[in-house]
Each structure stands twice: as C-alpha cells, then as structure tokens.
Amino acid sequence: MPALRIIPREQHIISRKNISKAALRVLYRLNEAGYDAFLVGGAVRDLLLGGKPKDFDVATSATPDEVKKLFRNCRLIGRRFRLAHVVFGPEIIEVATFRGTGEEEGNDGERRIVDGRIVRDNVWGTIEEDAVRRDFRVNAMYYDISDFSVRDYVGGMQDLEDRVLRLIGDPVTRYREDPVRMLRAARLAAKLGFRIDTAAAKPFAELGDLLTEAAPARLFDESLKMFLAGNGLKSFHMLEKCGLLEFMFPATARALKRGDEALRALVEQGLANTDERVAEGKSVTPAFLFAVLLWGEVRDQAHAWIEQGKDNTEAWARAALHVVGEQCQRVAIPRRFTFTMEEIWSLQPRFEQIQRKKVFRLLTHPRFRAAFDFLLLRANESPAMRELGEWWAHAQQLPHETLAAALPNHGGAAVDAEIAKAPPRRRRRRRKPTGK
Known part of the structure; x- marks a missing residue:
C-alpha cells in the first residue's frame, strides 16, 4: 500500500467555491465540535478532475449519534450501514463514520460477513482503516476542512493522473463482498473516460453471475446512474x-x-x-x-x-x-x-x-x-x-x-x-x- 501523501492547498485545484454550501456547513460544524471531518469519495475525485459533483459525502470521526446531536436537521438511516443524513431543503449531505477493518462485534455496531459478502458493517475505525475499506483508489481521497489539504492514503492521485481505475485490495475478494462493484467499475470508466486496470477487470467473467444475486431494487438505482446521468x-x-x-x-x-x-x-x-x-x-x-x-x-x-x-x-x-x-x-x-x-x-x-x-x-x-x-x-x-x-x-x-x-x-x-x-x-x- 502506498505511503500517505498529503497534497497542500497550493498544489491542488479544489476550491471551496465549488463545494456545496450545505456540505461546508456540515464540515465546519463537525470540525468546530472537535471531530475530524473530510469531504470524501466521488466529490473529491471529480473536483480534482475539474468537474462539478452533484453529491457531497462527508466522512468523520463522530459516530452517527454524535452527528445527530450536532444537527437538528439530521436523521439516522440504515441498519446494514448506519449513516447520518443532514437535510438542507432538497439537498441531503450523507455523513458516514470512519469504518474499521475488524470483524469483531463492538459496542457501537458490528461487522458481519456471510459467504464473503458484507451484510452488516457498523464497526467504527480510523481514517486509515476507512480508506482501505473503500472500493477504488480514486474514490479514497479526503479533503481536509481544517487546512484545505487532500489526503491520499492509497495512491488515488497517481491513478487520476494515469486515468485508470484500480481496486483497493484483492479484486476477487472485493467483488465477492459486493458484486455491484463490477457495475460501478464499468460506470465510472465510462463516465471518467478511464480504463479499468487489468487485475480489476479479469474477475468479471468468473464472478459476473454474482450480480444475479444482488437486490433488484439496488440494480434499478445503479441502472439510473448508468443510463440517465449523461453517459448512457x-x-x-x-x-x-x-x-x-x-x-x-x-x-x-x-x-x-x-x-x-x-x-x-x-x-x-x-x-x-x-x-x-x-x-x-x-x-x-x-x-x-x-x-x-x-x-x-x-x-x-x-x-x-x-x-x-x-x-x-x-x-x-x-x-x-x-x-x-x-x-x-x-x-x-x-x-x-x-x-x-x-x-x-x-x-x-x-x-x-x-x-x-x-x-x-x-x-x-x-x-x-x-x-x-x-x-x-x-x-x-x-x-x-x-x-x-x-x-x-x-x-x-x-x-x-x-x-x-x-x-x-x-x-x-x-x-x-x-x-x-x-x-x-x-x-x-x-x-x-x-x-x-
């Protein structure tokens, strides 16, 4: 795994002018309350590519209950993945607590794996653990509201420069955990104009039929992202x-x-x-x-x-x-x-x-x-x-x-x-x- 790379404000193109005001309010309030708070995932990826994200997700050291105490306009959702939704009119900022890598059950939640597939994941961890739990390296970069730097724990910035999608961890294991990741690879490659890394593409032929076991409602949502977002x-x-x-x-x-x-x-x-x-x-x-x-x-x-x-x-x-x-x-x-x-x-x-x-x-x-x-x-x-x-x-x-x-x-x-x-x-x- 590559070493942590911190890209200071003057060396990247992300500007707060291009970040949702609602997301900034969430980031600032979490930070002022003493929690770590980062913009994460596709929003950071797209901002670094000069794009305009539609959704802004936040990762934090605060637990869902702690997030709810900070925001009156917050609701907690999900049993499989416990999340906080902070609502600002029509806009929803999704706030997730750093996920851990352990499989043990804890006081704050649990992680459960059945036949290689994650069926529950509510064990909290560090930002380093959270980074390696994400799917693609380009989706595992964090924009730090405290100093406006970008933190790259897994080599995502290099993949952006190479215009390639690489999975974090063993591809077969990651696809068995969540088969929809195969569809996400195809969708992101099409949207970004990236190629899929050979190691990430190789298991498609062997594991493609796992998609038949995915929840049909989830595949409907994924199909909308594929075909109704301008890259159909x-x-x-x-x-x-x-x-x-x-x-x-x-x-x-x-x-x-x-x-x-x-x-x-x-x-x-x-x-x-x-x-x-x-x-x-x-x-x-x-x-x-x-x-x-x-x-x-x-x-x-x-x-x-x-x-x-x-x-x-x-x-x-x-x-x-x-x-x-x-x-x-x-x-x-x-x-x-x-x-x-x-x-x-x-x-x-x-x-x-x-x-x-x-x-x-x-x-x-x-x-x-x-x-x-x-x-x-x-x-x-x-x-x-x-x-x-x-x-x-x-x-x-x-x-x-x-x-x-x-x-x-x-x-x-x-x-x-x-x-x-x-x-x-x-x-x-x-x-x-x-x-x-």
Whole structure:
C-alpha cells in the first residue's frame, strides 16, 4: 500500500467555491465540535478532475449519534450501514463514520460477513482503516476542512493522473463482498473516460453471475446512474465490453446477439438521445429508456405469437408481460414505469393503421408523443418504417380538416399521397408595433 501523501492547498485545484454550501456547513460544524471531518469519495475525485459533483459525502470521526446531536436537521438511516443524513431543503449531505477493518462485534455496531459478502458493517475505525475499506483508489481521497489539504492514503492521485481505475485490495475478494462493484467499475470508466486496470477487470467473467444475486431494487438505482446521468451510451458499450450486460439486461443481450443491426441502431440512438437531453437540462424518464433496451425481445416474441394465430393485441400484451416479468427479477423497475413501457410498445402496431378514426384516436392518446418518438427510432428497421415515421411527422403539422379529408374511413395502411403533398399550415406572424 502506498505511503500517505498529503497534497497542500497550493498544489491542488479544489476550491471551496465549488463545494456545496450545505456540505461546508456540515464540515465546519463537525470540525468546530472537535471531530475530524473530510469531504470524501466521488466529490473529491471529480473536483480534482475539474468537474462539478452533484453529491457531497462527508466522512468523520463522530459516530452517527454524535452527528445527530450536532444537527437538528439530521436523521439516522440504515441498519446494514448506519449513516447520518443532514437535510438542507432538497439537498441531503450523507455523513458516514470512519469504518474499521475488524470483524469483531463492538459496542457501537458490528461487522458481519456471510459467504464473503458484507451484510452488516457498523464497526467504527480510523481514517486509515476507512480508506482501505473503500472500493477504488480514486474514490479514497479526503479533503481536509481544517487546512484545505487532500489526503491520499492509497495512491488515488497517481491513478487520476494515469486515468485508470484500480481496486483497493484483492479484486476477487472485493467483488465477492459486493458484486455491484463490477457495475460501478464499468460506470465510472465510462463516465471518467478511464480504463479499468487489468487485475480489476479479469474477475468479471468468473464472478459476473454474482450480480444475479444482488437486490433488484439496488440494480434499478445503479441502472439510473448508468443510463440517465449523461453517459448512457458509453456505459452501455462498457457493459458489453466487460461482459456484464447479460447479467443486468439478459433480454437485451439475447436480442443483440441475434445480429439485428437495426435493433442495435435503435438502442444506441435511444441512449444517445437521452444523453443529449441530459446535457441540455431536459427531463428524461426511465420508462422510455427501458422500453428501448427491451424492445427487441418484446417485438420478436409478439411477432412469434401472432404467427401462431394469436390476436394482435393479446400477442403484444403477452410479450410485454413476459419480458417485463423476467427483467424485474434482475432490475426492479417500478410499476409506474413498466405501465408506460407497455403502452409505448402496444401503440407501435397502431401507427400502421392509417384510417381516419384510428389516426385521430392515436393522436389524442396520452402516450402518443413518447410512442411517436419511439417510432422514429425504428427508422432503420426498413424503408417502409422510415416512411411511416415521416408520414406521422407530417400529419401532425396538418390542419385537422386537411388531415381528415385525406384519410380513408376504412382499410388502407399505405401512406396517402395527398397527405404527403399537402403543405403544413403556416402560422400567421403578428406584426410588431412600430415605435415612435
């Protein structure tokens, strides 16, 4: 283990101007009360890289009960990992007591390991012990509020300079302790543009199936961090590269292995569009993204049941139910999202029904916009699908009367030539008043 390296204020770029005011209040109050208090983890890593962290975590020598006595706006959470949350309006500062390395039970808590996995960890220790208990070396640096220095106990600063992710300790042991660390390695490598150290990546093939035993609710949270934080496409590619996609999204991995290039284009474009919306500060929903990721399997199963003579509506409903049920055993997608996913999928065949009543009924459906955006992603499936997307895009611009007059009352799924020719209604501009 590398020797302690203390980087004084003048030799690093962290400025208190870039640290949350709430986090600074917590750090200062702990320090003034006589406790050691440090900003720690991803916030320190990102600040040293010139980034802007979203979350600020604090590590301290104070126990959770001692933290609670200092802050009236504090609540204690967790049994497996006892933590203090100090609440400032919408912002929560997570405060953790230094974890120890011992396995013995003590007065202040306990550490329990079952089959190599940590199931409880409430033994307090020193900052040195806390550092070696963290996952990656780049996440184990501490910003000291008492003198504004950065403390590096494990070589994290060198890894930042080398742009590499190295685990602290034996990789197999650390992954067995917490299999989700494998996903975190892929996510951080994608987010930071780092490579994963060979020793840290080697156990993925052997231990990847441990992810099937991880709590599905926890994997849902991890999937949001991967795909809805602006690095979704990179994270997806990294999951594939690391061989971990099949353990998190088995249906997606199966569908892509069938070699459907149009499906790959749809998935990658959907992820890229989500990244773009995040970058522009626009809202994103997990429902649309999960609908994209699982589309290939749903579509193939629905078509297979239709070929067996099943009713169209029933086939799509059964396919959605089957695929969502399997996926939720791995990643616990809440019902409010799976309901939207199922609607997006079920509306896809309705876009092919170019009849007056059905077109206007679809245009007024609450999920029309999401389903239409999904239809546009399907452009690479065939020239006919691309033409269909263009037809619906144009139809939305037409006056109600023009569209109604051009649509047949019954039958006909072909694109109407008259609609394609009809120009969209122009908006009349208001004349600006002239100043005198």
